[in-house]
Amino acid sequence: xxxxxxxxxxxxxxxxxxxxxxxxxxxxxxxxxxxxxxxxxxxxxxxxxxxxxxxxxxxxxxxxxxxxxxxxxxxxxxxxxxxxxxxxxxxxxxxxxxxxxxxxxxxxxxxxxxxxxxxxxxxxxxxxxxxxxxxxxxxxxxxxxxxxxxxxxxxxxxxxxxxxxxxxxxxxxxxxxxxxxxxxxxxxxxxxxxxxxxxxxxxxxxxxxxxxxxxxxxxxxxxxxxxxxxxxxxxxxxxxxxxxxxxxxxxxxxxxxxxxxxxxxxxxxxxxxxxxxxxxxxxxxxxxxxxxxxxxxxxxxxxxxxxxxxxxxxxxxxxxxxxxxxxxxxxxxxxxxxxxxxxxxxxxxxxxxxxxxxxxxxxxxxxxxxxxxxxxxxxxxxxxxxxxxxxxxxxxxxxxxxxxxxxxxxxxxxxxxxxxxxxxxxxxxxxxxxxxxxxxxxxx
Amino acid sequence: xxxxxxxxxxxxxxxxxxxxxxxxxxxxxxxxxxxxxxxxxxxxxxxxxxxxxxxxxxxxxxxxxxxxxxxxxxxxxxxxxxxxxxxxxxxxxxxxxxxxxxxxxxxxxxxxxxxxxxxxxxxxxxxxxxxxxxxxxxxxxxxxxxxxxxxxxxxxxxxxxxxxxxxxxxxxxxxxxxxxxxxxxxxxxxxxxxxxxxxxxxxxxxxxxxxxxxxxxxxxxxxxxxxxxxxxxxxxxxxxxxxxxxxxxxxxxxxxxxxxxxxxxxxxxxxxxxxxxxxxxxxxxxxxxxxxxxxxxxxxxxxxxxxxxxxxxxxxxxxxxxxxxxxxxxxxxxxxxxxxxxxxxxxxxxxxxxxxxxxxxxxxxxxxxxxxxxxxxxxxxxxxxxxxxxxxxxxxxxxxxxxxxxxxxxxxxxxxxxxxxxxxxxxxxxxxxxxxxxxxxxxx
Numbered sequence: 001x002x003x004x005x006x007x008x009x010x011x012x013x014x015x016x017x018x019x020x021x022x023x024x025x026x027x028x029x030x031x032x033x034x035x036x037x038x039x040x041x042x043x044x045x046x047x048x049x050x051x052x053x054x055x056x057x058x059x060x061x062x063x064x065x066x067x068x069x070x071x072x073x074x075x076x077x078x079x080x081x082x083x084x085x086x087x088x089x090x091x092x093x094x095x096x097x098x099x100x101x102x103x104x105x106x107x108x109x110x111x112x113x114x115x116x117x118x119x120x121x122x123x124x125x126x127x128x129x130x131x132x133x134x135x136x137x138x139x140x141x142x143x144x145x146x147x148x149x150x151x152x153x154x155x156x157x158x159x160x161x162x163x164x165x166x167x168x169x170x171x172x173x174x175x176x177x178x179x180x181x182x183x184x185x186x187x188x189x190x191x192x193x194x195x196x197x198x199x200x201x202x203x204x205x206x207x208x209x210x211x212x213x214x215x216x217x218x219x220x221x222x223x224x225x226x227x228x229x230x231x232x233x234x235x236x237x238x239x240x241x242x243x244x245x246x247x248x249x250x251x252x253x254x255x256x257x258x259x260x261x262x263x264x265x266x267x268x269x270x271x272x273x274x275x276x277x278x279x280x281x282x283x284x285x286x287x288x289x290x291x292x293x294x295x296x297x298x299x300x301x302x303x304x305x306x307x308x309x310x311x312x313x314x315x316x317x318x319x320x321x322x323x324x325x326x327x328x329x330x331x332x333x334x335x336x337x338x339x340x341x342x343x344x345x346x347x348x349x350x351x352x353x354x355x356x357x358x359x360x361x362x363x364x365x366x367x368x369x370x371x372x373x374x375x376x377x378x379x380x381x382x383x384x385x386x387x388x389x390x391x392x393x394x395x396x397x398x399x400x401x402x403x404x405x406x407x408x409x410x411x412x413x414x415x416x417x418x419x420x421x422x423x424x425x426x427x428x429x430x431x432x433x434x435x436x437x438x439x440x441x442x443x444x
Numbered sequence: 445x446x447x448x449x450x451x452x453x454x455x456x457x458x459x460x461x462x463x464x465x466x467x468x469x470x471x472x473x474x475x476x477x478x479x480x481x482x483x484x485x486x487x488x489x490x491x492x493x494x495x496x497x498x499x500x501x502x503x504x505x506x507x508x509x510x511x512x513x514x515x516x517x518x519x520x521x522x523x524x525x526x527x528x529x530x531x532x533x534x535x536x537x538x539x540x541x542x543x544x545x546x547x548x549x550x551x552x553x554x555x556x557x558x559x560x561x562x563x564x565x566x567x568x569x570x571x572x573x574x575x576x577x578x579x580x581x582x583x584x585x586x587x588x589x590x591x592x593x594x595x596x597x598x599x600x601x602x603x604x605x606x607x608x609x610x611x612x613x614x615x616x617x618x619x620x621x622x623x624x625x626x627x628x629x630x631x632x633x634x635x636x637x638x639x640x641x642x643x644x645x646x647x648x649x650x651x652x653x654x655x656x657x658x659x660x661x662x663x664x665x666x667x668x669x670x671x672x673x674x675x676x677x678x679x680x681x682x683x684x685x686x687x688x689x690x691x692x693x694x695x696x697x698x699x700x701x702x703x704x705x706x707x708x709x710x711x712x713x714x715x716x717x718x719x720x721x722x723x724x725x726x727x728x729x730x731x732x733x734x735x736x737x738x739x740x741x742x743x744x745x746x747x748x749x750x751x752x753x754x755x756x757x758x759x760x761x762x763x764x765x766x767x768x769x770x771x772x773x774x775x776x777x778x779x780x781x782x783x784x785x786x787x788x789x790x791x792x793x794x795x796x797x798x799x800x801x802x803x804x805x806x807x808x809x810x811x812x813x814x815x816x817x818x819x820x821x822x823x824x825x826x827x828x829x830x831x832x833x834x835x836x837x838x839x840x841x842x843x844x845x846x847x848x849x850x851x852x853x854x855x856x857x858x859x860x861x862x863x864x865x866x867x868x869x870x871x872x873x874x875x876x877x878x879x880x881x882x883x884x885x886x887x888x
Contacts, residue, residue: 088868090797090798125840300868301790346537346743395568395569399565
């Protein structure tokens, strides 16, 4: 695409420039009460205090959002587009939930037109919720992956996705083979990886539904295409972990199954990790892999409580992003996801601050996806995907988050308090607008 | 108030006529695809299939809600009106949360005008969320209780409330005395109990903030006014339970503190009960007391997972209603509360069906408040408080809950599925309208 535009956005701004799990919040978070973001050709050209910058940009068009907070676009590090319509399916934990609801639904995605229709709804719903980048499971059918990438390309989105690989322990109508999954994935990588803003992830569903041969082929693809991603599930549910141990008796734990196939590296993102052992956290840390923490899903399926403080330890730090995991997750909203993450922390007698949650949703997610140089905050040169937040989008939020008295300097603590309430109570209504590469992509 | 009206409502209807925790759902739930509810003088005069009833009511005005599901008004069995503005306060578990956020906020309710202003916002927010009856903590200041009842009376609501009694372990500005709390409560009972639809609950905050003398005075009030309620907190948090054990060394557990003061009876409602022992469940069952299950609060404060299956056992059944527990609860919505209740069940490897949740929110809540003869379903003679639900109130809910094909008979399982999705994903937007005694009280 061609950009030859320069324009400005004036509002309050908040972004993270370092990780508040390790660095004091005052040193991580940039808050501009009255800021100016200048976007040229889709990227951040300048960013700072409005009064300091305005004289340099007297001749550009400036969109002003008074009483709004602009943050970097949300990043969803784990979601399934074919499960959009089966969100909130009743009464099962992981393995039964897959066989009862998921597999029959995913079958429909053999139909290219149907896949395209749902992909469009899915992407629009992400934008409605302020999510600008996601790491996405498609289905086993390569035509569904094509459909997804086409719709993402049409919207100029930075999206990472891949065809699901699964060659056992699933209905026959959903199975590929070790060989066909290798060939189809290879074709899709060649077709879509790095096309516009799109990136490819080699996507075996999880150890239970892949033979060792298929996992090895996934590893072979990663070796052949060293800058594609690996995206799969890991240690979500107790029964799942037991089943993996039975299927791979030679492996030393669940992560080791992937490790033996060459799937554990810097560009590998593992969804869930609820049941991980300390040794597995250490291995993920060593390999610089990432975990997608999916709290609404973990609560909805009763999978358990992710040990975020283990991933965010000083000893074995592991990159973490937030994932909605729709359709086991119950909302497309990263705000709702952050609220569930807070509940998980509280149930473990841990704390999760608003700034820590915002970090996970933006720069932390970007780093988990090895996109920290392109996304996650308003550093000059980054891609200008951002969200205009309304902290007062319902009557009760308006009561709770009173407008700041502009005559009194307000602090990072003030904005932390209001952002926290917005995470706990907010939803799609809190997203006034979503911008992609500086262009309006959704307006409430 | 005077009613001399008769009018009808046509829509789909769903109500519970028995308890689906004990009786097969097909025998509990009444679903009318095309039903007619006839209301006269605020009460249900007739209810049944539209085609069967319509010829009897040819001359009345009928409001038709096509593609809407009407259910009985939601009942919130535990909520604090003075905490409306401090919802979503960050980072503490129960005892620190009280001292850091709650007590300073409740201090403002010494101001009668302020109390009235917040009471109005609070009640409108309940109606916006489809809640038509609630059991409500006011503050220690009797003028805040007056303010609350006045606003509830103005809206013709069936509300139960009481002045908080607390004479120790709280800031001095929030303390009454054993004697003053007795006298003030007595005056309030005489003024408000059974006035229009209002009812009074004797309301010691919890064992930690009341002396034995104050609890005894609460018991004395219950003896003097046998049809008022008792409303307090019980066994929410581990540290709270430990603290109660230290403060009342002579008691055999937390519930026993209340029992010794004569506070454990059929009209007693205890909020939380997360940490209850089996013996305490048995005692509550024997006494016919009720528990308000407040899952969004229990998750937000990290209090723990309520053992609903213990309360709903055959051996020691205990009445249970849902409570939002705003401001520790994070939403006024009973739908959101039901969603959290489902998560709690899943984390305990239990199930909670949509119909069970609807029962807790309607007839179960009514029975917990000893109002099963007046509220909770569409039985003839009951008060006509009801909610018009939109099962397709967001784009993703519209995708998930497709309109039924009217050419194919749809089943209780179909409506269960859509109601479940509405509970998991729905919020105030799912409430198209709320009616009080057959009169429109809120319209989306």
